[in-house]
Amino acid sequence: MLVSESDSEKKLVQLKGLLSLDKPDLERCGLLLRELNIDFLDKTFLPIVDETKLTELHLARDVLECGAIWCILKEDHQCFNRYMAQLKHFYFDLKQHLPTSPRQYEIIGAHLLNLLSQNRVPDFHSELELLDCASLHNNRFLAYPVLLEQYIVEGRTNKAFFEACQNPPTPYYAFFSRILENTTRRNMAVCIEMSFTCIPKEDVKRIFFTDDDQFIEELVAERHWILEKEKAFSYATELERII
Structure with a gap:
């Protein structure tokens, strides 16, 4: 029929x-x-x-x-x-x-944000090549994920978390922005392990820009961090993580 x-x-x-x-x-x-x-x-x-x-x-x-x-x-x-x-x-x-x-640019912007939130940075840059430079800078839906990526690459995570992620140009971006925040925190955890021998427990929330106890607990479990004497988190070796 x-x-x-x-x-x-x-x-x-x-x-x-x-x-x-x-x-x-x-x-x-x-x-x-x-x-x-x-x-x-x-x-x-x-x-x-x-x-x-x-x-x-x-x-x-x-x-x-x-x-x-x-x-x-x-x-x-x-x-x-x-x-x-x-x-x-x-x-x-x-x-x-x-x-x-x-709705084209609004949805393309959501797509770019989705790629960032999944840590698919090469795909993100490939998609940018399909768009003209003027739109990337002048269209608010496209400029938003581009700005977020710039902040993250430059290490200006405070900007990414407190300015950009709190003010998306459309409510439809909030879902991907939340995922991106936690993806960025997980990437920060990897960098921290390479730079420091431990993290003071009292500084964890401040370092990761969050008050979410559940996320911190999940991150500690994922990274196999060890709480030493209730004062600081140390990191398990690769072998310890496998075991």
């Missing part, structure tokens, strides 16, 4: 309305997305762009963008990766045929 374009458009309007709510019904959004993905299954990677297909391409792109937002709201970065992989076809391969989406 063929689904009419108007039926798909109605579902898309309903989906956009749900996603715009303060507390959207993510389960209902997922059901609508599943139906829309089936409706546009054969339109996501059209080999030839024809004028008559532009409306379908617009709708298919809107569906994928809603899917990316849905993944962020349910805090599923793997799901977001899958939607982003399809959106790149529209954003870059079809850019000569489709106008820039109002």
Whole structure:
């Protein structure tokens, strides 16, 4: 049974309305997305762009963008990766045929932030090469992850944590920013082990810019740090970690 374009458009309007709510019904959004993905299954990677297909391409792109937002709201970065992989076809391969989406840079910025949060720095820089320099500096959605990466590379983690991570240009970035903060702290832990023989217990929270006791406990367990006389953490050797 063929689904009419108007039926798909109605579902898309309903989906956009749900996603715009303060507390959207993510389960209902997922059901609508599943139906829309089936409706546009054969339109996501059209080999030839024809004028008559532009409306379908617009709708298919809107569906994928809603899917990316849905993944962020349910805090599923793997799901977001899958939607982003399809959106790149529209954003870059079809850019000569489709106008820039109002949400394009917001979603690309989320993608860049996601790569940083997963410590995929080479992939982050590869993605930057697809974008023009003016947009990277002038577009607030793109400038945000670029600035964060600059702060982290320069070792200005206080800037990254207290300025940039606290003021994302869109609420959709908060999820990835939280992951990035902890990824950065884990990278800091590796550097600290290479530079110091131990860390005073009383300084741990200050060093890692956090008051989260649970995160500190997880970090200590992950790195196999040893609390000596309740005063300082020392580090296990590689052999001790394996054992």
